[in-house]
Amino acid sequence: MDNKRMHRVFYIVSLIQKHLDGTLTANEQKLLISWRDEHPANRQLFEELLQAKNIQEFEASYLSINTSRALVDFKRRYTLEQKSPASIRKILIKISYAAAVLLVVTGATWFLMDRQPRPTVTTVALEHQDIQPGGNRATLTFADGRTIDLSEEQTGIIVNGESISYQEDDIEIENLDAKEAKQLRLATPKGGMYSVTLSDGTQVWLNAESTLEYPSHFGTGVRVVRLDGEAYFDVAKVEGAKRTGGHLLQPFIVISRGQRVEVLGTKFNVSVYGDQPELKTTLVEGSVRLVQGENEKGPSVILKPGQQGIVSEGALAIGVKTVDTESLIAWKDGYFYFNNTPTVELMKEVARWYDVEVVYKGKMPNDTFSGKVKRNTTLMGLMEILQLSTINVKLEDNKLIIN
Amino acid sequence: MDVNLLHIDNILLQRLKRGEELAFDYFFHRYFPLMVTFASRFVPNNVLAEEIVQDVFYKVWERRSSFANAQALKAFLYISTKNASYNEISKFQNRYKHQEAYASENELTEQPVLQEIIRTEVYASLSVAIQTLPGQCRKIIQLLFEEGKKPIEIADELGISISTVNSQKARGLMLLKQLLKGKDLDLLLLIIFLYF
Numbered sequence: 001m002d003n004k005r006m007h008r009v010f011y012i013v014s015l016i017q018k019h020l021d022g023t024l025t026a027n028e029q030k031l032l033i034s035w036r037d038e039h040p041a042n043r044q045l046f047e048e049l050l051q052a053k054n055i056q057e058f059e060a061s062y063l064s065i066n067t068s069r070a071l072v073d074f075k076r077r078y079t080l081e082q083k084s085p086a087s088i089r090k091i092l093i094k095i096s097y098a099a100a101v102l103l104v105v106t107g108a109t110w111f112l113m114d115r116q117p118r119p120t121v122t123t124v125a126l127e128h129q130d131i132q133p134g135g136n137r138a139t140l141t142f143a144d145g146r147t148i149d150l151s152e153e154q155t156g157i158i159v160n161g162e163s164i165s166y167q168e169d170d171i172e173i174e175n176l177d178a179k180e181a182k183q184l185r186l187a188t189p190k191g192g193m194y195s196v197t198l199s200d201g202t203q204v205w206l207n208a209e210s211t212l213e214y215p216s217h218f219g220t221g222v223r224v225v226r227l228d229g230e231a232y233f234d235v236a237k238v239e240g241a242k243r244t245g246g247h248l249l250q251p252f253i254v255i256s257r258g259q260r261v262e263v264l265g266t267k268f269n270v271s272v273y274g275d276q277p278e279l280k281t282t283l284v285e286g287s288v289r290l291v292q293g294e295n296e297k298g299p300s301v302i303l304k305p306g307q308q309g310i311v312s313e314g315a316l317a318i319g320v321k322t323v324d325t326e327s328l329i330a331w332k333d334g335y336f337y338f339n340n341t342p343t344v345e346l347m348k349e350v351a352r353w354y355d356v357e358v359v360y361k362g363k364m365p366n367d368t369f370s371g372k373v374k375r376n377t378t379l380m381g382l383m384e385i386l387q388l389s390t391i392n393v394k395l396e397d398n399k400l401i402i403n
Numbered sequence: 404m405d406v407n408l409l410h411i412d413n414i415l416l417q418r419l420k421r422g423e424e425l426a427f428d429y430f431f432h433r434y435f436p437l438m439v440t441f442a443s444r445f446v447p448n449n450v451l452a453e454e455i456v457q458d459v460f461y462k463v464w465e466r467r468s469s470f471a472n473a474q475a476l477k478a479f480l481y482i483s484t485k486n487a488s489y490n491e492i493s494k495f496q497n498r499y500k501h502q503e504a505y506a507s508e509n510e511l512t513e514q515p516v517l518q519e520i521i522r523t524e525v526y527a528s529l530s531v532a533i534q535t536l537p538g539q540c541r542k543i544i545q546l547l548f549e550e551g552k553k554p555i556e557i558a559d560e561l562g563i564s565i566s567t568v569n570s571q572k573a574r575g576l577m578l579l580k581q582l583l584k585g586k587d588l589d590l591l592l593l594i595i596f597l598y599f
Contacts (some may be wrong), residue, residue, distance in 0.1 A: 006478035013524040020529070045518045049525045058526045062533055063445060065436040070453055071428060078461045080424050195561050370410075392471060 011366070016049060083261040131379035131395070134208055134353045137192030140164070142174065143182040156195030156203075159184070161217045188229070190355040193331075198225075201236035202252065205332040208352040209273070223252045229270040232332045235267030255294055259311045262289040268303075269329050275348060279311040281315065284325050292318055327372075334375045336382070337355070340368040346386075347402065354379045357399045365402060412473030419467050427467070430476070431460055432539040438484045441523045445488035455491060459483040485516050 015032040018024045024032065036046045048054065090312050129233040133273065141147045156167035162172045164184075176182065186196050188206050196206045199217035207214055210229020220240060238246065240250035254261040256272040259279045266286025272279045281290050283303040288350050290309040291300040301318045303309050308328075310319035330337030331349075338346055349356045353375060373385055379400075392403040412433070418426035434455060444451035462483055463476065470476040527533045 003478055006481065009520050010474060013521055017528055041514060045522060052529055055526050055529060059530045061440045062436050065439050067432050067435045068539065070435055071431050074457050074460065080427060080464055337415060359486050
């Protein structure tokens with residue numbers, strides 16, 4: 001009986017627990033059923049557990065054990081020697097760390113060792129190994145093809161009919177022709193984020209490795225922008241043409257590869273990264289119509305606050321599920337916020353923010369992580385926290401290796 | 404197992420690795436009764452089961468630096484308890500061989516062991532009495548975290564105000580129960596940061 005089998009046992013246990021909570025996904029259900037049908041004894045056990053047939057007997061046995069007395073007894077039998085052979089190892093590690101610092105100084109690469117108790121000297125080595133977090137980085141491309149790097153001191157830009165300026169100190173970046181709407185493109189690299197306030201007052205936060213295309217000012221009809229990557233929209237309500245009985249609100253439409261989101265005035269997050277098979281639209285406030293495909297006549301659903309619509313290529317219908325919106329939009333306020341996030345998803349976010357490559361050695365991890373961490377943490381700072389879960393990571397050059 | 408309980412275990416494991424005896428006591432309180440219950444499925448009486456598990460815990464202390472995470476430690480507990488139980492049974496079997504008083508070895512194949520682990524884990528998670536962290540464990544956590552980081556450092560790292568940190572700390576371990584239900588992520592992080 002090895003660790004691998006134990007790992008599977010713990011996994012089956014988690015599936016049974018989820019089954020009892022009613023939170024199994026369709027895929028997990030399949031796995032649980034295949035385990036149950038593997039052996040007649042499994043089926044018998046499964047049925048016993050579902051009915052909790054012998055739980056009272058189990059509980060009685062557990063509670064009858066006097067642990068405090070047993071611990072006193074244990075300490076009488078055994079002395080917990082602090083200076084175990086491990087201390088020699090510690091000295092060796094200290095020496096190797098000192099060597100590491102030397103190696104770093106001489107410009108040689110040093111691979112970070114696994115998690116050992118770290119003497120102070122290691123921080124020196126760690127700093128050389130560390131990777132700084134992303135920041136306010138973006139480029140702005142004009143209709144004539146010119147591209148400029150936006151200031152890292154600023155967090156966003158504001159577009160009004162006549163000019164583009166920085167959000168914080170109002171410095172003008174470009175003068176615009178008020179008569180003619182020009183197409184503009186804001187793009188963030190890996191490790192960058194930026195916000196833009198559009199001419200109608202709508203504010204858009206662009207996450208790393210994303211692109212937003214928008215006009216310098218909107219006309220009187222629908223307001224259309226194109227998105228690739230991830231962005232959070234706070235759409236301003238705009239009154240359009242006058243009709244009997246009042247004004248019609250002017251729709252705001254976000255088109256991405258494979259889907260369109262139509263809204264009037266609301267807050268929502270759209271995540272349509274190329275490396276994700278699913279396009280995810282999460283509604284925070286108000287209501288949106290989510291359409292599969294770029295044509296407005298495609299199949300659609302209306303999302304309510306707290307819901308996420310999922311469009312996946314080839315799927316017949318749009319999936320809708322209830323999600324924790326706070327964790328999904330925390331990025332715009334500068335946080336990683338994971339809530340039972342699968343490790344693989346989490347690592348995609350890490351790769352985009354720190355501009356590193358994530359490499360899996362062996363099996364893909366199937367565990368999840370929960371926690372909230374500031375995005376201005378260095379990569380090693382984040383990894384220290386992640387290592388509290390079952391994730392085992394190390395950094396080699398610009399590669400994050402997951403074992 | 405509750406994912407947040409596993410977080411607490413992982414934090415305590417780091418302290419066990421540093422050789423802190425209190426952290427060892429934590430794991431003892433946390434898993435000793437579970438392992439004895441598990442062992443008693445194989446060996447004929449509880450006294451023997453307790454002895455077996457005490458030996459296993461000494462091995463945990465000896466190998467404390469080798470556990471990658473709390474789940475690995477738990478796997479080690481199960482595997483070692485099962486192996487030690489089997490050794491005891493075979494001693495019995497040899498002693499009484501001529502009487503053929505004990506069942507054949509074939510009964511002790513791996514399959515039932517894995518099922519026994521699943522039963523133990525699922526029942527432990529279903530039992531409210533067991534899921535509530537034993538009082539001793541909570542006391543130990545309190546002791547271990549008292550000399551943690553300064554509130555200002557935690558506040559800075561978490562991006563929350565110092566008064567929040569202080570009031571959280573004052574509410575302290577009273578909230579641990581809620582935390583363990585996964586309802587209070589910030590407090591979990593607070594404990595993580597208290598540790599670092």
